[in-house]
Structures are given as C-alpha cells and as structure tokens.
Amino acid sequence: MKTLSLDESSLIEKSKAGDVESFEELIISHKKKIFNIAYRMLGNLEDANDVTQEALVKAYRGIKKFNEKSSFSTWLYTIVNNACIDFIRKNRKDNVVYLDREYETEESSYTLQINSGEETPEQAFEKKEVQRLVHKAINKLSDDHRRIIILKDIKQFSYKEISEIIDCSEGTVKSRLSRARKNLKTIIEENLKN
Amino acid sequence: MNCKDFDLYASAYIDNMISDEEKLDFENHINKCENCKVAFQNLKIIVKSTNNIEEVELPQNFSDELRQKLEAENTCKSENKFPNKIKILTGVVAGLLITVMSLSLLNNYLINQNMDKQMDIAKTERNNNIKENSEFKTESEELTQERKVAPKTMSIESFDENNEAELDNTTASEDKAKVQGEIPKENKIKIVNPVITSILVLGIGFFIYRFLRR
Numbered sequence: 001m002k003t004l005s006l007d008e009s010s011l012i013e014k015s016k017a018g019d020v021e022s023f024e025e026l027i028i029s030h031k032k033k034i035f036n037i038a039y040r041m042l043g044n045l046e047d048a049n050d051v052t053q054e055a056l057v058k059a060y061r062g063i064k065k066f067n068e069k070s071s072f073s074t075w076l077y078t079i080v081n082n083a084c085i086d087f088i089r090k091n092r093k094d095n096v097v098y099l100d101r102e103y104e105t106e107e108s109s110y111t112l113q114i115n116s117g118e119e120t121p122e123q124a125f126e127k128k129e130v131q132r133l134v135h136k137a138i139n140k141l142s143d144d145h146r147r148i149i150i151l152k153d154i155k156q157f158s159y160k161e162i163s164e165i166i167d168c169s170e171g172t173v174k175s176r177l178s179r180a181r182k183n184l185k186t187i188i189e190e191n192l193k194n
Numbered sequence: 195m196n197c198k199d200f201d202l203y204a205s206a207y208i209d210n211m212i213s214d215e216e217k218l219d220f221e222n223h224i225n226k227c228e229n230c231k232v233a234f235q236n237l238k239i240i241v242k243s244t245n246n247i248e249e250v251e252l253p254q255n256f257s258d259e260l261r262q263k264l265e266a267e268n269t270c271k272s273e274n275k276f277p278n279k280i281k282i283l284t285g286v287v288a289g290l291l292i293t294v295m296s297l298s299l300l301n302n303y304l305i306n307q308n309m310d311k312q313m314d315i316a317k318t319e320r321n322n323n324i325k326e327n328s329e330f331k332t333e334s335e336e337l338t339q340e341r342k343v344a345p346k347t348m349s350i351e352s353f354d355e356n357n358e359a360e361l362d363n364t365t366a367s368e369d370k371a372k373v374q375g376e377i378p379k380e381n382k383i384k385i386v387n388p389v390i391t392s393i394l395v396l397g398i399g400f401f402i403y404r405f406l407r408r
Contacts (some may be wrong), residue, residue: 020264024257035256036249049253057263134243152209153244159211178205185233185240 008072016061023060030073031056033155034080040150041084043139047091053067055083074164077157081165088143137187145180152177195219200230204237281406288402295395299388 014022027034034055039048059079066075138146151165152173153158159177163170195203195216203220212220223232255315 004213016269020261020268023264024261029258031248031260032252035252039250040247045253046251049256053256053260053263057267060264060267130243131247134240134247135327138244149244154247155239156245159209174200174206174211177209179243181205181237182201184244185237188240189236 009068012063012066012068012072015060016066020060023063026072027056027059027076030076034076037077037080037150038084038157040135040138040154041146042087047087050166051083051087052080055080056082071164074161077151077161077165078167079083081151085147087129133188134184134190138188141180141183144176145183148173148177149184150181153181195223197223197227197230200233204230204234207234208238210400226229284402284405291398291402292395295391295398298390299395302388302391 005114008026011022011026015026031052032169035052038051038055039045042048042051059076062079066072099152141149147166148162151162152159157165159170159173166173168176201222203212203223205217206219207220224234
C-alpha cells in the first residue's frame with residue numbers, strides 16, 4: 001500500500017483537529033470501496049449503508065489515535081472489516097439463517113453500476129447472471145472465507161495488505177484464500193448442477 | 195506435487211504468489227493430470243468472475259447523511275468536554291465528602307468513647323464529692339448544734355457557715371442531678387450521631403450516583 005502522501009498527511013492533521021471537510025476528502029477515494037466491501041460482507045445494501053456510515057464515523061472519531069507510520073487505507077479498511085464482523089455477530093443472534101440472503105433486486109433504490117458501453121443486452125444479462133451466481137455463492141461462504149474472497153478477488157488487495165487488515169500472517173492469507181476459493185468453486189458447481 | 199496439494203498451489207499460482215520451482219512443478223502436474231487441469235480451468239473462471247463483479251453505487255444521500263453524522267460528532271465532542279470536567283469534579287467532591295463523612299463518623303465514635311471514659315471518671319469523682327458533701331453536712335449540722343449552745347456573737351458566724359454548707363449541699367445535689375440528667379443525653383448523642391451521618395452519607399452518595407448517571 002502506498003505510503004502517506006503530503007496531501008494525505010496534511011488532510012489527516014486537519015481531520016485530527018476536527019475538520020469534517022478534510023476528513024471527507026481523505027475518504028473520498030475509499031468510501032465506495034468501503035461500501036462495496038460492506039455490501040458483499042453483509043449481503044444487503046441497507047445494512048451496508050448503516051455499517052459503512054458507522055465505520056466512517058468511528059474512523060473520524062478515532063483518527064486522533066491513527067499512527068501515521070502505518071498506511072491510512074489499511075487502517076481504514078481494518079475499521080470497516082471489524083465493523084462488518086461486529087454487525088454480523090450481533091445480528092446472527094436474531095437471524096441464524098444468514099446463508100439464504102438474496103441478491104438485492106433492481107427495484108431497490110440502489111442500482112448496479114453497469115458498463116453497458118459495448119455490450120449487447122444479452123451479454124449484459126449473461127454477465128448479470130454470472131454475477132448473481134457468484135454473489136449468491138459468496139454469501140454462502142463462512143465469514144472468514146467470504147471476507148478473504150472479498151478483499152482479494154473483489155477488491156484486489158495484496159496478500160500483505162490483507163494480512164494487515166485481518167491481522168494475520170501472509171501464510172495464513174495464502175492458505176485461507178485457497179480454501180475459500182475451493183469452497184466457492186464447490187458452491188457454484190453445486191448451484192449449477194441444481 | 196500431487197493432487198492433494200492442488201488447492202494451495204492453484205490459488206497461489208493464480209495470484210502469482212508461488213516460487214518459480216513450485217510454478218514449474220504445478221504446470222507439470224496439470225499437464226499430466228486431467229482432473230486437476232479441469233479443476234484449475236474452473237477455478238480460474240470463478241476467480242475471474244469474482245474479479246469482475248461490478249461495484250454498486252453509493253446510495254444517493256450517502257454523503258449528506260455522513261456529513262450530518264460527522265458534524266454531529268463534532269458538536270458532541272465540544273459538548274462533552276464540559277460535562278467531562280464536571281463529572282471529574284463531582285467525582286472528586288464526592289470522594290472528599292465521603293472521606294470527610296467517614297472521618298467524622300470515626301471521630302464521633304472515638305469522642306463518644308472518650309466521653310464515656312471521662313464520664314465514668316467524673317461520675318465516680320462526683321459520687322465521692324456527694325459523699326464528702328453529705329459527710330460535711332452532718333459535720334456542719336453537728337457544728338451548728340454545738341454552736342447553738344455557743345454565745346450569740348458566734349451565731350452570726352455559724353449562720354454564715356450554715357449557709358455555706360447549705361449552698362454546698364445544693365450545688366452537690368445540682369451536680370448529682372446534672373450527672374443523672376446528662377447520662378441519657380450523652381447516650382442519645384452516641385446512638386443518634388452515627389445513624390444520622392451514615393444516612394447523610396448514603397443520601398449524598400445516592401444523589402451523586404443519580405447525577406453522574408444522568
């Protein structure tokens with residue numbers, strides 16, 4: 001992950017002093033990514049919205065404790081990751097059947113971003129179908145496996161960054177990712193058979 | 195490598211997180227093993243599909259909502275600074291009050307104990323005084339009786355002496371009455387004082403607790 005740029009560190013300093021606008025600028029390139037991580041982790045947009053907002057407020061509150069030797073984005077994603085895990089743990093008590101979360105429909109107020117530049121409607125539909133299948137399969141993974149698939153395969157973080165975000169060794173990331181991909185493959189294959 | 199190691203090797207191969215030696219090993223294996231080759235092709239497709247999952251857009255009012263929350267956080271912070279000081283101050287005051295109360299409680303107890311001792315001493319001393327006085331009374335009575343017989347000029351003196359003796363007697367009886375009257379009074383103070391103080395301490399503690407909870 002890139003080291004702190006001059007701009008970033010001055011924005012961090014201003015945020016530490018309580019400047020909301022500086023903080024907003026600081027997170028501008030991250031907030032969509034954060035929202036998407038939360039969305040994939042939680043499986044629905046409403047919870048993703050709540051958790052992202054909560055995580056960002058938490059980050060704003062805790063920015064005074066941020067040690068500038070580490071990367072801001074890793075620090076931020078760690079907060080988001082923990083917020084998602086906390087949310088899942090809290091809500092598991094109420095709703096045990098988390099595996100059956102359905103894909104959000106287009107009827108919701110949120111819309112999927114579709115690059116429809118060169119795609120025919122059929123291709124777009126096919127792509128959506130594949131995405132639907134993958135999304136559904138990801139939701140059936142365990143928390144640990146889902147998290148690692150989201151960070152590596154959806155958000156393309158490096159092994160090193162993931163090890164920092166979820167606080168484990170790179171070796172653990174490597175082996176956990178291989179198991180998670182194997183499980184994901186099995187789930188998709190089973191879904192296709194059905 | 196063999197088919198058992200396939201998952202770990204395949205996953206790391208896709209991410210290019212594998213040594214050159216392992217890479218060669220893996221490629222050799224999938225060229226020989228048809229099952230692993232198909233499995234690898236499928237895994238690659240799935241990883242690619244996952245990579246291509248499109249991002250969802252942020253909700254429309256996301257930034258406005260966030261700004262409101264962040265600003266609320268700021269006002270909360272500035273509001274909190276003052277109550278925090280007050281909380282610390284009330285905490286200190288409460289601690290001091292409790293210490294003072296418990297000290298006074300202890301003090302009262304010690305004073306009462308001392309007073310008991312002093313009173314015991316005073317009682318015995320006064321009893322002795324009373325005895326002495328009564329002895330003196332009889333002596334003076336005897337004296338007056340003797341003086342009755344004495345010449346008239348002496349009667350004035352004896353009258354004075356008599357008066358003095360009477361006065362002494364009255365003071366002695368007053369002392370006696372005082373001693374008798376004071377004992378229950380002191381006892382009352384001894385019983386009531388710790389009770390009142392402990393009620394006060396509890397009451398103040400309760401109010402501080404309620405204040406802090408608010």
